[in-house]
Amino acid sequence: QVQLVESGGGLVQPGGSLRLSCAASGFTFSGYAMHWYRQAPGKERDMVAFMSSSGGTADYADAVKGRFTISRDNAKTTVYLQMNSLKPEDTAVYYCSAQSSRSTYWGQGTQVTVSS
Numbered sequence: 577q578v579q580l581v582e583s584g585g586g587l588v589q590p591g592g593s594l595r596l597s598c599a600a601s602g603f604t605f606s607g608y609a610m611h612w613y614r615q616a617p618g619k620e621r622d623m624v625a626f627m628s629s630s631g632g633t634a635d636y637a638d639a640v641k642g643r644f645t646i647s648r649d650n651a652k653t654t655v656y657l658q659m660n661s662l663k664p665e666d667t668a669v670y671y672c673s674a675q676s677s678r679s680t681y682w683g684q685g686t687q688v689t690v691s692s
Contacts, residue, residue: 578602578681580672585686588662592690596657598672598683605653606630608676612646612657614668614688621671625657629676640666662690 584596596612609629615621625646626635634646645658655672669685 580674580681580683582670582672582683582686585670585688587689587691589692590663590690592662593660594662594688596670596686598655600653600674603674603681606650608674610648610655611673611675613671613673616668627655664690666690
């Protein structure tokens with residue numbers, strides 16, 4: 577059974593940091609590119625960060641470049657999103673996604689709220 581379980585969300589003040597984790601199971605993690613998406617209320621789900629299956633390539637949405645860092649540990653089948661200098665506009669539900677040419681899997685999401 578495929579599972580992607582996000583954790584690490586919560587309430588943080590502007591300028592603060594959070595690290596999200598996404599633990600994967602039930603598929604060959606090392607064969608999948610991993611993504612983080614986010615969806616704010618009333619808005620579409622947007623890609624935030626991408627990392628290739630090997631971890632050799634990463635890319636970010638312009639809105640988070642220089643503040644967010646994606647990483648993965650294939651031995652632990654976990655992907656992370658380090659979020660620094662958080663802004664109120666980063667408030668959203670954050671989802672991880674595993675994608676290959678054959679399949680796409682999604683987690684249930686974790687809420688991140690940036691507010692004073």
